[in-house]
Amino acid sequence: MDPLPTGPVNLTELKNSYQNEFLRQLDMMPSPKAVYWEKRLMSSISLIVGHSVLKKHGVSHSFLLEPKEDSCSPPECKSIVFILSSNVKIVDCTQAFVTRDIRLFQGSPKEYHIIAIPSFSYACKNFLGEKAVLKKFTSIYEFPLTILPLDSDLVSMEDPSCFATYSISQRQQGIYQLVQGLLRFQSIFGLFPVIRAKGNKAVEVARMLTRMRREAEANLGSKSDKTPLTEVDCQTEMLILLDRSVDCLTPMLSQLTYEGLISEKWGIRHGACHLPTGTSKNSDQSKRLLLNASDELLAELRDQNFTFVGSILSKKSKDISALLSESKAATELTELKRVVSQLPEIRSTRVSLETHLAIAEQLKKHVNSDEFMLSLSAQQDILNGFETDKAHPYIEECILRGVPLHEVLQLICIQSFCNGGLKQRLLEYYKREILQVYGFENVFTLDNLDRVGLLYDSSANSAANTLPRLSLGATPTGTTTADIKQTVTAVSNMFATTLKRSLRLLVTPTFPVDSSDPDQALAQIYSGYIPISIRLIQALSMTWIPKTVSASAGQLITAGPSNVLAMTSALLTGRGSPSSVRPDSTVSGQQLSDKAAKQTRTSSAGDGSSFIINLIPGGFFEEQQVPNMLGQFGDLSNGGGKGRTTMRNKPRVIVVAFVGGVTHAEIAALRTLSVTGDANVEFVIITMGLLNAKSFIGSLIQDIQPVPLLPL
Secondary structure, eight states: OOSGGGSSSOTHHHHHHHHHHHHHHHHTSOSSEEEEEOGGGHHHHHTTSOHHHHHHTTEEEEEEOOOOTTOOOOTTOSEEEEEEOSOHHHHHHHHHHHHHHHHHTTTOOOEEEEEESSOOOHHHHHHHHHTTOGGGOSEEEEOOOOOEEEETTEEEOOOTTHHHHHHTSOOOHHHHHHHHHHHHHHHHHOOOSEEEEESHHHHHHHHHHHHHHHHHHHHHTTOSSSOOGGGSOOOOSEEEEEEGGGOOSGGGSOOOBHHHHHHHHTOOBTTEEEEEOOSSTTOOOEEEEEOSTTSHHHHHHTTSBGGGHHHHHHHHHHHHHHHHHHHHHOOSHHHHHHHHHHHHHHHHHHHHHHHHHHHHHHHHHHHTSHHHHHHHHHHHHHHTTSSTTSOOHHHHHHHHHTOOHHHHHHHHHHHHHHTTSBOHHHHHHHHHHHHHHHOGGGHHHHHHHHHTTSSOBGGGSOHHHHGGGOOTTOOOOSOHHHHHHHHHHHHHHHIIIIIHHHTTOBOOOOSSOOTTOHHHHHHTTTTSBOOHHHHHHHHHHHOOOOTTSOSSTHHHHHTOSSHHHHHHHHHTOOOSSTTOOOOOTTSOHHHHHHHHHHHHHHHHTTOTHHHHHHHSOSOEEEEESSTTSOOGGGOOOSSOOTTTTTSTTSOEEEEEEEETOEEHHHHHHHHHHHTSTTOOEEEEEEESOEEOHHHHHHTTSOOOOOOOSSOO
């Protein structure tokens, strides 16, 4: 069963939108067609267009695009289509193929086409021009396949290195492609009535989205074949854009949910994972397993802490055994007819159960291993603030044993974040040990971690140097990397002193789980830790405030233990609207504090949830695209909006877009939140990539192979 139509919005419409555009371009080429694929794009396209559909539209042959000197196109094909990305190496392989093919089939009426995903860069066009091949192509079409529907509530760009790409490499194509995807989403499901963004990069996306939407409407003019966005029925209530830099801690933590552990151990790409099937450890055999809501057992398991997986599988096994026993005992004709009708379902459930029992067995070995348990224990110690200003014994042990570098950096970065940086002596000690054990070339990796604020000297990041640049309404003043480091270190500095207590990030789980208590339900995801990102989403979508905070949002923060905290509260109260407080270098600290305090009284009076938004560093932006749809921070206005009066009893549909990626555990937390208590909300998650600790830290590792000075 296709899971896409069963979600909060029918994501099949998004899939069909991409499919129709792709096939429309393909149908313009004469048949029969031969398609040459860049290998990494095949999984993406297969989510949109199946092989059988391509066959119906004239595709008779499909090949991988490889640099072979003797390859040529099938003689009977009239159209040769290359599906590729803007990679000069791939384009070079393509031009060599075309040059060879033209020489081989002189006089043959063959056409050569390029479908570039999601775009074709100027560098690639220029390269083809230099090779005198550009004019040999009948068409070069850009197919903006950006956000892929993976599940009933999940859409992804499938770029796990997205955070490093825009923060370290300073390449912004991914940000633009995310905006393109959000525009397409709006064209299908209607305007987002309200857009809220937290974090400087999220604010940048929000502003780009609103600007490009206005430009698209202005350029639409009198064209009658396209429906204006304002005339498409709104199927969502809000878009929340969340910058990964406001919560870099969560992707570094080990995930404990069933699907999160699968991601950590085997990896998940394009909604599937490859599980080893061989009996030996060195076996290369693998089985591809789809991970989506079409598997009912997986839908029940994936968001659960692994502690509860065994009991669920045991119950399901007993249910199947009972059904089989009942079928054997059936004697009456009506009973036999009912049993026969249930056999296909029983068979599929049994196959699914056997698969997940095998997966759970492998995960149990992984979870019960000394390495996993000691790493998890170290993470829990650091989260709880146990001796975070000293070298952790387990980190030292990992370095001495030479465990994979990303595992060592994961723990060190968690310690740095939770401690508000590391003391200079401790930081130098860690760096020295890493360079001596793993090689001097890793100095670039350590520099990358420092540039994004994940590993930094606490003494060099004092409050006096960072506070003047933390206003929420401020326009970024430096490069992307500098802005990201500023936000990450600011959140890190406040984590132990303010955020853990004010946001109730650490909640002791109880057994059995109280499903009516959102905090207890969320605490099961990470066994006691609730991500900052989830708290922000609660505040932005549900006007959530901690139980320890009164409705007057400023009381707790202004009662801080020091003048620094009081100044922080004053500086962190801007809004991302035209009336925001924007600090100027010529304005004194006291004047800035007075202005910000005044802004707090006007923007958050009577709304305790704005306390959370103002408390966490990073820019904030809010825009209402559909008039009279929503009041401030989620309250329905008196006028209501188009269709709202008939939908009040239906769950609110809120789209959450993660700029910089999201973990499976965070997705599990949002799904848990939507079914806990009286939330009456459903989330659709859009992300640039699906992360785990290995992929997040690994994307920041600079892969440099040392060159031997002497010949071998």
